[in-house]
Amino acid sequence: MRVLIVDDEAKITNVLSSYFEKNGDYTYIANTGESAIQMVDQVPLDMIILDLMLPDMAGEDICQYVKSNYDIPVIMLTAKISIDDKIKGFEMGADDYVVKPFHPKEILVRAERLLPDSHKKQVITLGQLEIYKDERKVLINHQSTQFTPHEFSILLLLAENPKKVFSRDDIIQKIFGFDSDINPRIVDQHIKNIRKKMKEDYIQTVFGLGYKINEKVKQE
Incomplete structure (x- = not known):
């Protein structure tokens, strides 16, 4: 905790x-x-x-x-x-x-x-998406899906804070560190890769602000 x-x-x-x-x-x-x-x-x-x-x-x-x-x-x-x-x-x-x-x-x-139970169990469930935090494993429709370490960290960050809109800079600070000299467009590429691996649009783009979990996806 x-x-x-x-x-x-x-x-x-x-x-x-x-x-x-x-x-x-x-x-x-x-x-x-x-x-x-x-x-x-x-x-x-x-x-x-x-x-x-x-x-x-x-x-x-x-x-x-x-x-x-x-x-x-x-x-x-x-x-x-x-x-x-x-x-x-x-x-x-x-x-x-x-x-x-x-x-x-x-x-x-x-x-x-x-x-929350999701933190106690170290599992987050969003519709057909299951994120196992300790194992850094993702299941979609009960099928294992491979994500890179950075993709997994970004997905977990959004899933743990479904109300929050994260800007590119927010994601860079939390995932890569405060002193990271990273092009913000790298975040867009990671989001694009994550979306390709999912059949549903779990990640929503908030125009002019950043990214968040799509509120239409049922959280259990």
Whole structure:
């Protein structure tokens, strides 16, 4: 599980990071709202632990941004205890709401309970498409289809975030790395190759923006 911990208190981020990493998870830390959003856009995440009171941005606004663009569970952390605050948090899309102080093990348990079944099983199903993440294997109509490593990574990125439109630059950063000097048209060629290997149009072109999973394809 790849977890982003967003809090401006180093003590909290360090303790939570330690618990998750001992559990075998990967953690990323952001101390401001701006850095949190940058991390969300740059790193494929499975879970976000989000403090509501940050120095530069309201946690509710960050949560709303995440939920508008990604399918990532969000656990809100806050010192606010009123029912109105909790309702507001859930209205912004929070999947869980924990009031400080808390035990870090509680956060770990809550995060594991929220993890989607597709991540637990390491399989994503989209119509007749099955993506096995650990094995880096793709089945279409139950038939194995070969993809290059970059093709597989691009397909997985889109499938894990079906609400998100990824620009060419987004895909280059996430698949090839921040410092990669790659012609953006290479992404178009990879998308073209992926489409050739599929009978259905699983990847949609959003004119002027980039690529995303076709919402007409049923996700199970």
